[in-house]
Each structure stands twice: as C-alpha cells, then as structure tokens.
Amino acid sequence: MGAGEFGNRERAVKRVAAEPETEGETTLSSEATTENKTLLGADELIINMGPQHPSTHGVLRVKLKLDGERVIGSECIIGYLHRGVEKIGENRTYQQFAPYVDRMDYVAAVSNGLGYCEAIEKLLVVEAPPRARVIRTILTELQRIASHLLWLGTHALDIGALTPLFYCMREREEILKIFEKYCGARLTTHAFRIGGLQYEAYDTLEKDVERFCKDFESRVAEYETLLTQNRIWIGRTKGVGILTAEDAIAFGVTGPVLRASGVKWDLRKAAPYAAYDQYKFEIPVGTTGDTYDRYLVRMEEMRQSRLICLQAIENIPAGPILAKVGKVLKPPPGEVYHAIEAPKGELGYYVVSDGTVQPYRVRIRPPSFINLQAFDRMVRGHLVADVVAIIGTIDIVLGEVDR
Amino acid sequence: MEDRKQAIVTVERGRLAEIALHLRDDEKFDMLSDLTAVDWPKREKRFDVVLNLYSFTKNERLRVKAWAADGEEVPSLVGVWPVANWLEREAFDMFGIVFAGHPGLTRILLPEEWQGYPLRKDYDILQQDTAWVRENLGIESGQ
Amino acid sequence: MQAVIQATMEFLKLYWAPLLCGLVIVAVLPLVVGYIVLVERKLMADMQARLGPMRVGPHGLLQPIADAVKLLIKEDIIPDNADKLVFWLAPVLSVGAALLSIAGLAIGPAFQIAKDINIGILFVVGVSAMGIFGIVLGGWASNSHYSLMGSLRSSAQLVSYETAAGMALVSGLLLTGTLNIKAIVEAQSKEGIWFVMLAPVAFFIYLVASIAETNRAPFDLPEAESELVAGYMTEFSGFRWSLYFLAEYTNMIVVSSVATTLFLGGWLRPFADVHLFNFLDYVPPLLMIGVAGYCLSRTPKQPSGVQQIFMLAVASLCFVVALVLVAPVVLPIAKPFYAGIHGGFWFIFKVSAYIYFFMWLRFTIPRYRFDQLMRLGWQFLIPLSIVNVLVVGVALIVSSYFNLHGWAMLLVTTPAAIIALVVALMILAAGQESQAGKENAAASDFYAG
Numbered sequence: 001m002g003a004g005e006f007g008n009r010e011r012a013v014k015r016v017a018a019e020p021e022t023e024g025e026t027t028l029s030s031e032a033t034t035e036n037k038t039l040l041g042a043d044e045l046i047i048n049m050g051p052q053h054p055s056t057h058g059v060l061r062v063k064l065k066l067d068g069e070r071v072i073g074s075e076c077i078i079g080y081l082h083r084g085v086e087k088i089g090e091n092r093t094y095q096q097f098a099p100y101v102d103r104m105d106y107v108a109a110v111s112n113g114l115g116y117c118e119a120i121e122k123l124l125v126v127e128a129p130p131r132a133r134v135i136r137t138i139l140t141e142l143q144r145i146a147s148h149l150l151w152l153g154t155h156a157l158d159i160g161a162l163t164p165l166f167y168c169m170r171e172r173e174e175i176l177k178i179f180e181k182y183c184g185a186r187l188t189t190h191a192f193r194i195g196g197l198q199y200e201a202y203d204t205l206e207k208d209v210e211r212f213c214k215d216f217e218s219r220v221a222e223y224e225t226l227l228t229q230n231r232i233w234i235g236r237t238k239g240v241g242i243l244t245a246e247d248a249i250a251f252g253v254t255g256p257v258l259r260a261s262g263v264k265w266d267l268r269k270a271a272p273y274a275a276y277d278q279y280k281f282e283i284p285v286g287t288t289g290d291t292y293d294r295y296l297v298r299m300e301e302m303r304q305s306r307l308i309c310l311q312a313i314e315n316i317p318a319g320p321i322l323a324k325v326g327k328v329l330k331p332p333p334g335e336v337y338h339a340i341e342a343p344k345g346e347l348g349y350y351v352v353s354d355g356t357v358q359p360y361r362v363r364i365r366p367p368s369f370i371n372l373q374a375f376d377r378m379v380r381g382h383l384v385a386d387v388v389a390i391i392g393t394i395d396i397v398l399g400e401v402d403r
Numbered sequence: 404m405e406d407r408k409q410a411i412v413t414v415e416r417g418r419l420a421e422i423a424l425h426l427r428d429d430e431k432f433d434m435l436s437d438l439t440a441v442d443w444p445k446r447e448k449r450f451d452v453v454l455n456l457y458s459f460t461k462n463e464r465l466r467v468k469a470w471a472a473d474g475e476e477v478p479s480l481v482g483v484w485p486v487a488n489w490l491e492r493e494a495f496d497m498f499g500i501v502f503a504g505h506p507g508l509t510r511i512l513l514p515e516e517w518q519g520y521p522l523r524k525d526y527d528i529l530q531q532d533t534a535w536v537r538e539n540l541g542i543e544s545g546q
Numbered sequence: 547m548q549a550v551i552q553a554t555m556e557f558l559k560l561y562w563a564p565l566l567c568g569l570v571i572v573a574v575l576p577l578v579v580g581y582i583v584l585v586e587r588k589l590m591a592d593m594q595a596r597l598g599p600m601r602v603g604p605h606g607l608l609q610p611i612a613d614a615v616k617l618l619i620k621e622d623i624i625p626d627n628a629d630k631l632v633f634w635l636a637p638v639l640s641v642g643a644a645l646l647s648i649a650g651l652a653i654g655p656a657f658q659i660a661k662d663i664n665i666g667i668l669f670v671v672g673v674s675a676m677g678i679f680g681i682v683l684g685g686w687a688s689n690s691h692y693s694l695m696g697s698l699r700s701s702a703q704l705v706s707y708e709t710a711a712g713m714a715l716v717s718g719l720l721l722t723g724t725l726n727i728k729a730i731v732e733a734q735s736k737e738g739i740w741f742v743m744l745a746p747v748a749f750f751i752y753l754v755a756s757i758a759e760t761n762r763a764p765f766d767l768p769e770a771e772s773e774l775v776a777g778y779m780t781e782f783s784g785f786r787w788s789l790y791f792l793a794e795y796t797n798m799i800v801v802s803s804v805a806t807t808l809f810l811g812g813w814l815r816p817f818a819d820v821h822l823f824n825f826l827d828y829v830p831p832l833l834m835i836g837v838a839g840y841c842l843s844r845t846p847k848q849p850s851g852v853q854q855i856f857m858l859a860v861a862s863l864c865f866v867v868a869l870v871l872v873a874p875v876v877l878p879i880a881k882p883f884y885a886g887i888h889g890g891f892w893f894i895f896k897v898s899a900y901i902y903f904f905m906w907l908r909f910t911i912p913r914y915r916f917d918q919l920m921r922l923g924w925q926f927l928i929p930l931s932i933v934n935v936l937v938v939g940v941a942l943i944v945s946s947y948f949n950l951h952g953w954a955m956l957l958v959t960t961p962a963a964i965i966a967l968v969v970a971l972m973i974l975a976a977g978q979e980s981q982a983g984k985e986n987a988a989a990s991d992f993y994a995g
Contacts, residue, residue, distance in 0.1 A: 082512040086497075086522060159913060161911060162594070162908070170595055226910070232912050235915070236915055249433050250484060250485045252436065263459070265459060270462055337437070337466060339436065346436065360441070363437070363453075365455070369489065370490075373488060402512060
C-alpha cells in the first residue's frame with residue numbers, strides 16, 4: 001500500500017524496459033539498440049499494441065519503443081493471418097486458384113481477381129474481349145470506391161469522428177448490392193474468369209451504376225464538409241506520418257501513399273490494363289506526404305473513379321464476354337509478372353508455368369505488406385496517439401500482408 | 404531474354420550486389436517492385452532469386468534472376484533498395500535462402516521457431532511443424 | 547442516550563425536507579441518467595442514419611432497465627494486485643462528489659436541497675472538482691500501467707480546464723456580485739436579460755471547458771476505445787463501472803445546471819418580466835401536447851398490441867404533464883405554483899438543450915490529441931478567460947457610471963465581447979505560427995499538467 005507500491009510499480013516498469021528483447025532488437029535501427037537511456041536519462045519503454053486491438057485493422061502486432069510519449073522506434077510483427085496462399089497456388093489448377101485470391105485483400109476482392117485473371121491471360125497470351133474489359137473496369141472502379149469508403153470510415157473512427165463510418169457504410173452498401181446482383185457475392189466476389197467474365201451484365205447494371213454515381217457526388221461532398229476543413233481533423237492529420245518522395249520510392253511504397261508523397265504514378269496510366277486507356281481521368285497527387293495529403297488523395301480518387309464509371313457505362317460494347325480459352329488451361333512454360341493498380345497500391349502477380357494444369361509458382365506482390373514496411377519510417381518522432389492514425393492512413397489489410 | 408514481351412536478365416549470384424547498384428544508379432531502376440524466389444529442385448542450383456525492377460523515368464520493367472544452390476548465400480540488397488528488408492526475410496522464411504549482410508534475417512510470416520521452409524517443393528502441402536504446433540498451440544496437427 | 551435521540555429528532559424536524567429530497571434524488575438519478583444514455587444512443591443513431599436500440603421495450607424505451615440489471619448482476623472482477631481499499635473507494639468518491647454537488651443546485655425557485663447557501667456556485671464547482679480524486683485513485687488502484695497513464699492524463703486535463711471554467715464563471719459572477727444561486731437567477735430576472743447576452747465569450751469558454759471537465763468528446767482521449775491506453779475505467783466491471791458512468795453523466799448534468807443558472811437565466815422563461823411575451827407561458831403545455839399528439843399518431847403504426855398500449859401510456863403521461871403545466875397559467879388557485887412548476891420546466895428544458903449540444907458535438911467532430919488538448923486549455927482558454935474577466939469588469943464599471951441597466955448594458959458589453967474575440971483571434975494566430983516553427987520539440991512530460 002502507499003508509497004511502497006508505487007516504488008514497486010516504477011521498478012516493475014523499469015524491469016520491462018531493461019529486459020533485452022530477443023526477437024525485436026535486431027530489427028530496430030542501430031541507434032535504438034545500443035542505448036538504453038533516453039534523452040532525460042529515463043529508461044525506454046517498450047509498449048506492445050497486441051494482435052488484438054480495435055485499431056490495428058486486423059491481427060497486426062506493433063512494438064513501440066517510447067521515450068516518454070514519443071515513439072523512437074517501432075517494429076511490426078506480422079504473420080498472424082498467414083494462410084500459405086502461395087503454396088496453395090501450386091496445388092490447384094489455374095481456375096481453382098481464382099477464388100483464393102479474393103481472400104487476400106478481402107476488402108477489395110474484385111481488384112485481386114482482376115489482377116490474377118489478367119496475369120493468367122498474359123501467360124496464355126489471350127486477350128479478354130472488349131465487352132468483358134469494360135465491365136471489368138466498371139466493377140473494379142466501384143470496388144476501388146468501396147475500398148476507399150471503408151478506409152475513410154475506419155480511419156475517421158480511429159481518430160475519433162464516430163459518424164463518417166456509418167455514412168460510408170451506407171454508400172458501400174449500395175456498391176455491394178450491385179456486386180451481389182452481378183455475381184451473387186458481396187465480399188469475396190470471384191467476379192471474373194480467366195479469359196473474360198462468366199456472368200453477363202444484368203439488365204439494370206448500367207442504371208444502377210448511374211444512379212449510384214449520381215448520388216455519390218453529394219455524399220463525397222458530405223464527408224468533405226465533416227472532415228476536410230475541420231480544425232481538429234487537420235490538427236490530427238497534418239504533419240503526421242510524413243513520408244518523403246525519396247523514402248517512398250526507396251521503400252517500394254505504391255498507391256495513394258506514394259501519390260500523396262508527390263510522385264505522380266498510377267499503373268492505370270503508366271501501363272494501362274483492362275479498358276483504362278479509353279477513359280479520361282486525373283491522378284491526384286499530394287505535396288507533403290502526410291496523413292492529410294493521403295486523405296485528400298483518396299477522396300479525390302473516389303471522385304475520379306466515379307468519373308471513370310460514368311464514362312464507362314455510356315458505352316459498353318456489345319459482343320462476347322469470354323475469350324476462347326478452353327476448359328483445361330495449360331499455358332506454355334514460362335513466366336509473367338503483371339501488376340495492376342489495386343486500391344492499396346501496386347498488386348503484382350508473378351506466375352511461373354511449367355506447362356501443366358497447375359501453376360509452378362504463384363507469387364503475389366502485396367501492396368499492404370510493402371507499404372507497411374514504411375511504417376517505421378513514418379512513425380518515428382511522433383506521439384503514441386498518432387500511431388493509430390498512421391496505421392490507419394497506410395490502409396493495410398492483414399489478409400494481404402500475411403497471405 | 405524475353406518471355407511474353409517482358410525482359411529477363413540472369414546474372415551471377417556473387418555479383419548481384421554490384422549489378423543491383425549499377426541498375427539502380429546508372430540504368431535508373433529506382434524501385435524494387437518485388438523480390439522472391441522459385442524452387443527448381445531438379446536443377447543443381449535449385450533456387451531462382453527473382454527481382455522485379457521498375458524505372459520511373461523510363462517506365463520500364465526488368466526482371467533479374469540469380470541462381471543459388473541450397474546453402475549458398477546471396478548478397479543482400481537492403482543497402483541498394485531498403486524495401487528488400489522484408490522481402491528478403493520472406494524469401495528466407497519460405498525458402499531458406501540466406502541473404503548475407505541483411506540487418507536482421509529472421510522469419511517474418513511464420514513463427515520464429517518454425518522448422519522447415521514451406522515453399523520448397525519437397526515440403527508437402529499438408530505438412531506442418533508438428534512439434535511447434537504441439538508445443539505452442541497444444542493440439543495435434545491436422546485438426 | 548436520550549440526548550442523542552432528542553438531538554436526532556431536532557435535526558430531522560428541521561431538515562426532513564432536504565433529506566427527503568436528497569434521498570429522492572439519489573434514488574431517481576440513476577434512472578434519469580439511464581434515460582439520458584438512451585437519448586444519447588438514439589440521437590447518435592439518428593445522426594448516423596440508423597435506428598439505435600429498438601428491441602428492449604417499444605422503441606428501446608426499456609433499454610436502460612436492461613442495462614442496469616445487467617450491470618448489477620455482472621461478476622465483480624478485481625485485479626490480482628489491486629489495492630482493494632482504494633479500488634472500492636475510487637468510484638465511490640467520484641459518484642459521491644457528483645451527487646453531493648447536485649445538492650447545491652436550484653432546479654426551480656422552490657427546489658434546492660442546500661437552501662440559500664451564500665457560496666452556492668463555489669460549493670457546486672468545488673465539490674464536483676473533488677471527483678478528480680476518484681479518477682486518479684481509480685487508475686492507481688487498477689495496478690495497470692495503462693490505466694494509470696489514462697487516469698493521470700484525465701486528471702491533468704480536468705485540472706487544466708477547471709481554471710478556465712472558473713475564470714469564465716468569474717466573468718459571469720461579476721455581473722451579479724453574489725455566489726448565491728437564487729440571487730444569480732433573480733439578478734437575471736431583475737436585469738431582464740440573460741447573462742449569456744452580456745458575457746457571450748464567458749459562456750463560450752465555459753461551454754468548451756465544461757466539455758473537457760466531463761471527459762466528453764472531443765476531449766475524451768483518456769477514455770477512448772481506439773487509443774493505446776484504455777483509460778482509468780478499464781479494470782472496473784459491473785457495478786463499480788456503473789458508478790463511474792453515473793458520475794460522468796451526473797457531472798454533465800451539474801455543469802449544464804451551473805451554465806444554465808449563471809448564463810441561461812436558470813428557471814426563467816424567455817423574457818420573464820415582459821408582459822407582451824406572456825403567451826410564451828403556453829409554450830410548455832403546447833410542447834407536451836405536441837409530443838402527446840405525436841405518440842398518439844404513431845400508435846396505430848406500432849407492430850403489436852403491447853407496444854400500442856405503451857405508446858398510449860406515454861401519450862397520456864405527456865398529456866397529464868401538459869395539464870399540470872397549463873394549470874398555473876389558467877387557474878387562479880394554481881397561480882402560486884407557477885414559479886415552481888414552470889420554473890422547473892424551463893430549467894430542465896435549458897439543461898436538456900445544453901446536454902443535447904454536448905451529444906451533438908460528440909458525434910460530429912474527431913478527438914483532440916492529448917498535447918493539442920492541453921495546448922488548447924493552457925495557451926488559449928486560460929489567457930482568453932483572464933482577458934475576458936478584465937474586459938467584462940471594465941464594461942461593468944462603465945455601465946454603472948452611466949447607470950445603464952438591463953438591455954442597455956448591451957451597449958457596453960458587446961464592444962467588450964468584441965475586444966475579447968479579437969484577443970482570441972490574436973492568440974490563435976500566434977499559436978499557429980509557433981506550431982509551424984516548433985517541429986523538433988524535446989520529449990515533454992505531459993503528466994506535469
């Protein structure tokens with residue numbers, strides 16, 4: 001009781017800090033491992049944001065090295081959701097593997113499917129017919145909007161704004177309804193097939209998409225009113241988690257995070273796939289690479305996706321939806337690397353074929369995994385309360401990080 | 404070499420680091436998109452370490468391959484492209500390829516004490532490190 | 547022995563009324579707080595395009611009872627190395643302080659437990675500040691590092707904003723010259739103008755400070771779920787947690803009542819002494835009749851017979867309240883009760899509006915980070931409140947020199963408010979600049995607040 005207990009507590013805390021961390025020490029940068037005393041001579045504190053945490057967006061474990069309230073080092077421990085998807089890929093036929101890729105970035109399953117189907121089509125040297133490509137584009141852009149909406153809702157919730165989540169879910173509900181009408185599933189859609197599409201666009205697809213896009217403009221404006229000029233939002237996000245352009249490129253960061261750091265690069269423009277070369281859209285670029293810029297970039301991307309959808313539904317070409325690929329797919333031996341611009345970044349598929357019905361190697365280049373590596377760079381020097389904001393702003397999905 | 408209109412270059416394992424530096428600085432391949440490996444067990448040098456590079460200025464992709472035998476060390480590219488840190492850890496985790504000069508080569512996706520390298524072709528699809536599972540999860544594998 | 551009994555009887559004869567009122571409040575307040583929580587959840591749901599609790603009772607109206615029962619029958623978990631005495635004491639302190647401060651409030655001219663104490667407002671504010679002990683001890687007794695951090699942050703926040711709130715109250719009190727609650731309201735009645743018009747900046751400061759005082763959003767970092775530290779309430783479960791919860795909402799009621807008393811005219815009707823606006827006396831009963839009518843109109847739409855009966859019950863309750871409200875206005879025999887009944891209604895109405903604003907703010911804006919919160923308190927609100935006291939004082943001197951009263955005082959207080967606002971903007975601008983330049987601040991100790 002009393003003073004004695006407080007002394008115990010202090011000693012207990014010091015004991016935790018002085019203990020050598022066997023797994024983590026080696027990967028933290030050198031300046032943190034050699035010194036155990038901080039600026040004020042106090043011991044460092046290592047805090048664990050465990051795999052179960054409301055704000056780590058999945059099973060992510062983050063070890064933070066703190067000096068008082070400031071983070072001086074961090075380490076992400078992943079692998080809690082590792083399911084061996086790449087190994088499974090070697091034991092399934094090409095078509096059998098397609099539903100597995102949805103489960104990686106389960107928030108944006110349609111994009112995953114698009115990347116995989118296009119990679120295998122490259123391997124087979126076939127092209128999906130124009131009608132299939134346009135419908136793929138529409139669905140993928142809707143999925144991009146849905147993914148960004150989920151990101152916005154959860155990110156705002158982490159920072160403390162309780163309401164945008166529900167408004168975003170309301171919009172996302174409309175998109176998921178369209179998906180359900182199209183292919184029967186809302187989340188893990190398996191919407192595309194190798195060579196094109198399996199399902200013909202249902203009769204009211206164009207009308208539904210048009211109605212959604214018409215409403216969406218005002219909704220995005222609604223989110224902007226709630227957050228963009230809000231002093232508290234700006235205070236929580238401006239200057240937080242800055243990633244310079246050089247750092248971004250060095251860390252292989254792609255997607256909205258890279259664009260917010262100032263690098264104008266989007267695979268939809270740099271290496272167009274599906275039907276993106278037919279549509280006019282802008283690529284939003286940020287200036288400072290802080291959380292606020294990433295927020296603005298993603299908001300603008302939602303608007304641009306809406307524009308792409310509107311352009312696409314005006315002119316869906318008639319024709320077949322599936323190229324002639326045959327039931328049994330046996331690509332000639334070789335390899336291909338195909339990358340698309342998924343909502344999270346560059347999603348790449350490196351597929352090696354040995355001439356049999358099963359791929360020899362399926363390698364998935366996960367944008368969230370690689371973007372998460374930059375977390376340590378982004379979080380140094382910030383307060384503990386910013387850690388949650390920074391994890392949210394990278395927009396990770398653990399299914400993709402761990403595969 | 405070209406395969407389906409994508410450029411591939413095979414290099415010697417020992418010179419990988421200097422070639423990487425040359426590619427980054429002189430040929431302007433400033434982004435390492437992906438670093439992975441492929442296992443060809445029937446070959447003498449069974450592992451294919453594959454790098455996918457991208458150049459912003461030239462908008463070009465290049466694939467670089469280096470062959471390594473089981474037990475041979477591959478020079479680490481963390482000094483050239485910091486993104487290689489986790490990518491090499493994953494290659495080590497899945498294949499057992501040791502990258503010399505890596506600041507902290509430990510398993511990343513699997514638990515630290517896991518035995519075995521799953522993505523090798525001799526690791527069966529249903530195989531697990533049963534000792535680890537029994538010890539840490541308290542169940543028998545395969546359930 | 548005889549003397550003791552006799553002394554007790556004397557005591558009871560004198561103080562039976564306050565004792566009874568106190569017992570009633572302690573018994574009724576948890577229920578009231580439960581329904582405030584239900585209102586908050588329904589409001590939150592409405593602002594988030596959903597429905598809120600709908601299952602327990604018609605339209606979720608029995609939800610608080612279900613929650614109360616659940617909390618009471620929950621297992622009481624005490625952490626292993628927790629300090630048992632302090633663990634028991636901490637929530638009791640919080641709740642005790644909150645409930646005790648209600649004793650000083652005057653809900654109508656007739657209803658006040660601690661009647662006519664000279665130091666009315668000081669008593670209320672001071673006793674409710676004792677709740678901070680409950681928070682600190684709660685974090686301490688949990689024997690968890692995170693809880694301790696959370697409770698220290700929370701107490702630092704409360705202490706900082708206490709100063710700003712106090713100075714804001716001082717600006718208001720300058721206009722009355724007394725701390726006595728009844729006298730404050732009577733002063734507003736005498737002047738014929740609510741003090742919010744005369745000292746708007748003080749009201750604004752008190753509004754912000756009271757949000758921070760009660761740990762409500764946007765100042766709820768110490769108890770937010772998505773932060774690293776889950777707050778001082780983490781280790782308390784079941785009944786102990788409900789005591790903390792009760793303390794928080796009671797504090798909300800207390801700060802709203804203080805603000806209402808000092809700034810919003812207490813139990814006065816808008817334009818209380820102006821006969822022209824006497825029709826406003828009919829607003830309360832009409833309001834209740836409106837609610838009753840709405841319930842009646844929704845009755846046929848209810849899905850089941852039980853729910854229809856419930857709606858009818860609610861409608862008739864509202865109708866009875868409307869009758870009670872209209873009686874003092876229309877019937878001569880009920881006239882003496884006018885002040886009590888209508889005063890009570892208007893007071894509760896204003897407190898509800900204030901609490902509605904709290905809730906509205908919670909659902910709309912994100913949370914402040916702790917250092918931003920402290921910066922706001924120390925570098926913005928406290929200087930502003932001190933400046934405000936100065937300008938209000940000067941305005942009062944000028945107004946008494948020219949013998950201005952009532953609405954005429956606006957002539958001097960409005961320029962004073964504008965000066966205070968200009969100063970506020972200057973402080974804000976200076977704050978922005980220093981923020982931009984201060985990138986590499988050394989690690990600071992935020993517990994030294």
